[in-house]
Amino acid sequence: MFELSLSHEQGAFRLDVDLALNGRGVTALFGPSGSGKTTLLRLMAGLDRPDTGRIVLDGQVLVDTRVGLFVPVHRRRLGVVFQEARLFPHYSVRGNLCYGMPARDEPALQRMARLLGIEPLLDRMPGRLSGGEARRVAIGRALLTRPRLLLLDEPLTGLDGDRKQELLGYLAALVRDIEIPVIFVSHDPQELLAVADDLVLMQHGQVRASGPLDTLLARPELMPFLGGFDVSAMLRVVCHRVDPDRHLNELRLADGQRLEVPALNVSPGAVLKIQIRARDVALALTPPEQTSIRNVLGCRVTGLHHTSTPGVTLVALAVGGQVLRALISTASCEALALREGQKVLALVRAVSLARPA
């Protein structure tokens, strides 16, 4: 558990935060430029002292300004990686990775190098690494110090499309493999969906909302603050079958219902989380005939919610023990006489993102 209750002024900017993070998985600090994400990360890391407040990590008080307590950065046992990798230029990649390791542990080093795809680079000097490679080495170095928590500031910023995708893949694999909680700063929705479990939404130096990503994605009033997002649902599915000829994957929900999506580059048996945008889901009371939509899921209506857009209703649906959401016109809602508890068919047009669960 990571508890923060802070006030901090920086020129004309004021940060006021009251936050309790569960201290598990991956939490993204998300918000527009200048909303205070980096300021908050620096205060968490101990790189800056808050004007007033308290920070407690797993029961240990790191900061309490009332009693003048401030645990310095090197005694917090946190891994911190900033945009610029800050590797030691006169040490090889291996030397950088070893730095800060409690004891030389070659198997741990090899495992980390494999996870981050930097095995072939171990003997290189940092000056001969690309930006993405240097970033991966910096993340590996931070993790090998066995921190209690890993803090990353915009891990993907400054990388081009392919390098970004590549590092995103490594990050997703890494956070599944390590047990260390990660907090990272981002303003890239794609990055967020690919790795975050929880979200802290920052705005003007304050926390606008925080909680599990899936819960926040269901709140239409937050969408303007989540620039680039759509109200969505994240569904856990298993890849059942791959059809290489038709470039399709057949996915199964927990209740056995199937979804067919364009090939996702995963093998049968893989467990995935897929994002389904609410505007890609239509509803019907009877099975549609002669339609291009191949995904039809039996669901039950669990809620009907007004949205900030007049004439648009958000319908919450239960399917296979999970939540799916549909954005439809209020007029359609009335025409179908939708009510809570009713059985409906959800017609799913597209799956916008898939990631390992």
Ligand SMILES: Nc1ncnc2c1ncn2[C@@H]1O[C@H](COP(=O)(O)OP(=O)(O)OP(=O)(O)O)[C@@H](O)[C@H]1O
């Ligand atoms: N050293 C400083 N002195 C005065 N003001 C600062 C200082 N550092 C940052 N600020 C201001 O504090 C505010 C928050 O900055 P911060 O870097 O935390 O935002 P951010 O959400 O991380 O933005 P970005 O996404 O652009 O990195 C900004 O208005 C910024 O101009």
